[in-house]
Amino acid sequence: MVTxxxxxxxxQAGTFSDDDLASYAGxxxxxxxxxxxxxxxxxxxxxxxxxxxLLAQRKLSMPVLAIGSTHSGTATAQALAxxxxxxxxxxxxxxxxxxxKTPTGSPRR
Numbered sequence: 001m002v003t004x005x006x007x008x009x010x011x012q013a014g015t016f017s018d019d020d021l022a023s024y025a026g027x028x029x030x031x032x033x034x035x036x037x038x039x040x041x042x043x044x045x046x047x048x049x050x051x052x053x054l055l056a057q058r059k060l061s062m063p064v065l066a067i068g069s070t071h072s073g074t075a076t077a078q079a080l081a082x083x084x085x086x087x088x089x090x091x092x093x094x095x096x097x098x099x100x101k102t103p104t105g106s107p108r109r
Contacts, residue, residue: 060084067092 016024028037063086066077070091077089 055083062086063088065090 028034060083062084064080064084065088066074066080067090068074068076073091074089077087081087
């Protein structure tokens with residue numbers, strides 16, 4: 001069970017109530033629920049191979065919103081730019097948890 005509610009650089013204290021924490025803990029209690037929750041991580045390598053194969057054929061044509069953090073800035077947007085026609089970068093600030101829109105390649109401080 002989660003007993004800490006943050007206070008570090010990437011979390012805002014008080015974000016989750018005791019009821020929120022209990023709900024998340026309940027959602028991941030039990031073998032099958034854990035298996036389902038972790039399935040995403042088991043498929044990451046296969047997903048990466050499939051994505052690289054598709055992106056080798058063509059760029060993404062839909063708009064892509066790449067959200068980074070204060071620390072990563074627009075690095076995610078820069079990494080996706082060669083693979084998509086329209087990439088918008090944003091950096092989420094831990095102090096307000098609201099993203100700041102930034103053009104690809106130029107983080108706003």
